[in-house]
Amino acid sequence: MNKLAPSLISLPHTYESGVLLQLADGSIQACNQTAEKILGLTLKQIQGWNSTEPPWQAIHADGTPFPGDTHPAMVTLDTGKPCNDVVMGLYQPCGKLVWILIQTEPLWADGCTPYGVIATFADVTEQMGLCVTDPSLELQSSPSMNNQKQNTAVSGSEEAFFFERSLDLLSVVGIDGYFKRANPAFTKILGYCTTELLGSPFLNFVHPDDHTITLAEMEKLKAGMPTLNFENRYRTKEGSYRWLSWTASPQLDQGVIYCVARDMTRQKETEKALEIANEALEKRVAERTAQLEQLNAALRESEERNQLAMEVARIFTFEWECNSDAVKRSPQCGIILGLSAAAAEQDTGSNFFQRVHPEDRERFIAGIQALTPQKNTYKTTYRVICPNGQIVTLEEIGRALFNQQGQLTKLIGITADVTERQRLEAQLRESQATLQRQLAEIETIYQSAPIGLNILDTDLRFVRINQRLAEINGFTVEEHIGRTVRELLPNIADTAEEVLRSVLETGEPLLNVEIRGETPAQPGVERVWLEKFLPLKDGDRVIGISTVCEEITERKAIETQREKLLQQEQAARAAAERANRSKDEFLSILSHELRTPLNPILGWATLLQSPKLKNSSEKIQEGLSIIERNAKQQLQLISDLLDVSQIMRGQLSLNFAAVNLSQPITAALETVRLAAAAKAIELEVLLDPLVGQVRGDAGRLQQVFWNLLSNAVKFTPLEGKVTVQLTCVGRYAQIQVSDTGKGIQPEFLPFVFDLFQQQDSSTTRAFGGLGLGLAIARQVVEAHGGKISVVSAGEGQGATFTVQLPLISVV
DSSP, rough: TTTGGGGGOOOOOOOOOEEEEEETTOOOEOHHHHHHHEEEEEEEHHTTTTTTTTEEEEEETTTTBBBGGGGHHHHHHHHHHEEEEEEEEETTTSEEEEEEEEEEEEEEEESOOOOOEEEEEEHHHHHHHHHHTTOOOOOOOOOSHHHHHHOOOOHHHHHHHHHHHHHEEEEEEESBBBBBEEOHHHHHHHHOOOOHHTTTTTGBBBOOHHHHHHHHHHHHHTTTTOEEEEEEEEEESSSSSEEEEEEEEEEEEEEEEEEEEEEEEEHHHHHHHHHHHHHHHHHHHHHHHHHHHHHHHHHHHHHHHHHHHHHHHHHHEEETTTEEEEEEETHHHHHHHHHOHHHHOOOOHHOOOOBBBBHHHHHHHHHTTTTTSSEEEEEEEEEEEEETTTTTEEEEEEEEOOOOOOOEEEEEEEEOHHHHHHHHHHHHHHHHHHHHHHHHHHHHHHHHHEEEEEEEETTBBBBEOOOHHHHHHOOHHHBBBOOOOHHHHHHHHHHHHHHHHHHHHHHHOEEEEEEEETTTSTOOEEEEEEEEEEEETTEEEEEEEEEEEEHHHHHHHHHHHHHHHHHHHHHHHHHHHHHHHHHHHHHHHHHHHHHHHHHHHHHHHHTTTSSGTTTOOOHHHHHHHHHHHHHHHHHHHOOOHHHHHHHHTOOOOOOEEEEEHHHHHHHHHHHHHHHHHHTOOOOEEEEEETTOOOOEEEHHHHHHHHHHHHHHHSSSSSTTTEEEEEEETTTTTEEEESSOOOOOOOOOOGGGSSSTTTHHHEEEEEHOOOOHHHHHHHHHHHOOOOOOEOOOSSSTOOOEEEEEEBBBOOO
């Protein structure tokens, strides 16, 4: 179709090819991405366009227009034959001229006219430019492969030029079966270099399955017969195979064969795909035909089953022509209506209406008369009196058909005999009422039971529960159903599930099991239940658990209270006994402490009256001093006893005023400084001058600090250390008295500030005192709104007493 075509025959596969699918009318239906790139248009833009009126301007190589009806695709559709190696120039939408080489193949179904065409094309713009840029080259057909000599005067250099640059697969094969020459297009498509091709017989490159036919074709060529369109497969260097279509002419006098090959791989793949598609289509048609046959058989069988079902179900269909009053019914109607076959066939609508029970007739007819084109369906139940007097109840569903004027023309529908069904329903309702009554009685007993009852399935979900147990758990009966023990009662789930799963696994009941825990009914309150777990069985298989639950919280509380009262009584008795012992010990200590200062007083009083001491002023002064010191000691004991008496009667009097704590602390220090010096005890005083004032009784506070300091000095050994520190801690003034003395045993720490308490009786004899000072100190501090505490690491580790008193707030 173009004189350039022979020089551009069969573009190699390594070039990208565009593919178009067009239907019998020439309309484009599909294309690949390469086609979109070459044409400069997308599939969405060209889908549906026709090659007779293409969306692009096309020209021949000489610049003349390329009419649409001569397009290769249209020629293939008209003739049913492929068009090969057609060169066309077309202008993309941007104005760029692109040259393409086109191949077309018809697509066949079962008819004699192709239903479509596949067009493959490649961009040969670069090759066309090569041809037209050299004025010394005349565009003409490639060298002939027959025995005639060339009439065209082409030089050897021009032949070499075309051989090297031809897009065809050109080669020269010797009669001995070896390649003598191959052009670049041939080596490029197979991937071998020229040396590799020329070094082996060409048969080594042929697919093993094609050896026989290739050798047969070679025998024909050796006999002088040319080859046209012979096809076989050649192996590429990658190991794949490509289909080649050969045209060959033997030159026996030269001992060679001139060959031209076309790459048919894409075409073969397309043919294979079409073959597979056709086979799939034929398979689907066969499957669909078989399905239709099965459906027809099933339909016939369904019709038969439908008739049988209608007989068994006592159902018939009807069609009533209003104008003619004719009625057509299915064969089952005669048995249901009590009519013979002839009577049923001759029946009319008017006659049928007369057989409708008088009590239902007016309602039945009114329902039909109320039908409209908009509301054209109905469902009703009515009774019919059969000729033998039997009354039959019918349930009917129908549809009304109207003409264009809105007049009723026909009724169609289906009618069922529900006489027996209604009788059974009545019996069933009566049975259900009886059963419901019995169940209600059982339910009343179940729900009103004073103990909790429930049934669990094997997943420990509540299946049934009475009101009492629901109240115990804190949920309604309805909220229990379908939910698990863990979901509703997580606090007792671990304990309960262990017991329940044991019953499920062993199938043995567990009786009188106590379970403790909390339920949402009383959050935060531990309750106790006495439960029985009874397995529910279907044969040997456990299908659930029945639980009987009785709350025994109050009973347990009474038992616990009784036990607690017993323990309290025992503790009170022990405390009374301990108090009596303490009282006895205190009286013993008191008598000892009161007698101790009296002995020196009486002794020295007697000596001072002796005539021998009248002239010894030194002895007199010593005796008076001892008498004074012991009298003061006895006075302090009596004062402490009076303070305790006031405290116990709640009559401790305090005179409150603003007090700077440094003053009572200093005063208390002065009273113990002499005793500390006698034992070489270091007194460390750390008083923060920035600590504010407190509201209190300065005298009583001095008494507190004196008690703490005197105890520290009393219980600190020689050359020990006592530290007094005044600091501010938050809104409190804090006074700490620390010593390196005897320390306090851990078990005695809780009783340090109790009345009449000392670590042991030996303390009194070793150090003296009634054990009242710290008890008085605590009462005084607490009366000031403060706190007193003590810490000690134990025996021999010293002790630290801490007093905290609220500061007067500064406005």
